[in-house]
Amino acid sequence: MQKILFIVHSAPYGNESFFSALRLALQLQEQHKSAVELKLFFMSDAVTGGLAKQQPAEGYHLQQMIEILTAQGATVKLCKTCTNARGITDLPLAEGVRIGTLVELADWTVEADKVLNF
Structure with a gap:
């Protein structure tokens, strides 16, 4: 099983980096379900994407994707x-x-086969 770590820094709304990270993660899960283990760590302004009760006026719905x-x-x-x-x-x-904590992120980074930054 391949371990893939996504580190997401960008704000959830305003540009498409956060959305692109989630799209790729969903595609990996769909296409390679039994072959990948996904971990996502949100930092900086990306942490607001993990909040509940999001109600975007239009476009993609990040909470549903997460x-x-x-x-x-x-x-x-x-x-x-x-x-x-x-x-x-x-x-x-x-x-x-x-x-999560930076200690966990450090462990995840060492354990990961691939680290992707968005």
């Missing part, structure tokens, strides 16, 4: 330092999303 990923076995964590800095650590998170 919840599909976690329901299918992907691990999604938000950087605790980043959520603390933005005052969102105690807000409700999308289904399956958890708060």
Whole structure:
């Protein structure tokens, strides 16, 4: 099983980097379900993408995409330092999303076969 780590830094809305990361992760899960283990770590402004109760006026719905990923076995964590800095650590998170630490990200990075940055 190939371990793939996505590190996402970009804000969830405003450009398509965050969306592109989720699209690729979903495609990998669909196309190579039994051959990949996906982990996603959101840092910087990307942490706001892990919040629950998103209601975008138009376009893609990131919360739904994240919840599909976690329901299918992907691990999604938000950087605790980043959520603390933005005052969102105690807000409700999308289904399956958890708060993580830099220690976990360091371990995930060493364990990963591939690391993708968005």
